[in-house]
Amino acid sequence: WRDLPPAQRPDLSEQHRTYRSLLGSSVANGAPLTEAQQQRLAELEPDDRSAEAALLRAPSLPHATWLQDNEHRHALSHQWEQLFKDYDVVLTPVAPTPAFAHQQQGHKEERRFPVAYADGVRHIGFRELFYWAGLPVLPGLPATSFPVGLDDDGLPISAQVVGPYLEDRTTIAFAHAWEQAQGGFVVPPRYVQGDA
Structure with missing residues (x-):
């Protein structure tokens, strides 16, 4: 995987972060976070870009952030398309x-x-x-x-x-x-x- 050219190599950790963000926002459906999740959300650093942070923030994701994540999803689709030209x-x-x-x-x-x-x-x-x-x-x-x-x-x-x-x-x-x-x-x- 590391030997692939960068244009053909989707960043799997960033992809997973975006997946958790978009999935979490689509299935939140007003369900409250558990007490443990609320505690972890409160302890997050503002610049935490982990998949766990994305999931905790997903139920209250601002629309502008959702749009950015959706654009990232389209960019990833393009990267996968490039990869499958050779594999x-x-x-x-x-x-x-x-x-x-x-x-x-x-x-x-x-x-x-x-x-x-x-x-x-x-x-x-x-x-x-x-x-x-x-x-x-x-x-x-x-x-x-x-x-x-x-x-x-x-x-x-x-x-x-x-x-x-x-x-x-x-x-x-x-x-x-x-x-x-x-x-x-x-x-x-x-x-x-x-x-x-």
């Missing part, structure tokens, strides 16, 4: 974690999920699960997820293939070719029908 598809994870055990404790915004890094395990929030899945959404690109195997706990791991605008058949064909070459979905051992 057929882009492969990414679907999520920063494999499948995880079901949990319903506490408010979903306050739940944490383990992610393995080279230097150990960190816990991320619910919204951070959408980093990769949201990548094709903002520029309006087709994406197809497909299974790539099981983790050490026997839970599914998936990837996604992202393609050029309106080329849904390209991503579906890639996922099908992968399945033919590598095998398709494998039922996790703990979930084979008939097991308790």
